[in-house]
Amino acid sequence: MLNTKQIKSGIFGAIFAVLGALLRLFAYDIVWPREYNYSGPRENTIWAIKEKAYQDIGIAFLIFGLAVVLVVVINCLWTQPSTGDN
Secondary structure, three states: OOOHHHHHHHHHHHHHHHHHHHHHHOHHHHHOOOOOOOOOOHHHOHHHHHHHHHHHHHHHHHHHHHHHHHHHHHHHHHOOOOOOOO
């Protein structure tokens, strides 16, 4: 059974994972202006650089959150429930 510390850690990890996934998914919408009329190469704009940075931050948050959740699950599986019988 999970204790309160494991539950809080699992929720913390899940929140980071969801925020990272959303940041990665919506990086384009966050950075690029709605009325985009640039005719040059897209990678030469400051918006493309910011979009790539947001995507990288989002994937880092996602990996961190999933790692925290994985540690909580492994910790839960390895710990034996104490029955009080010794």
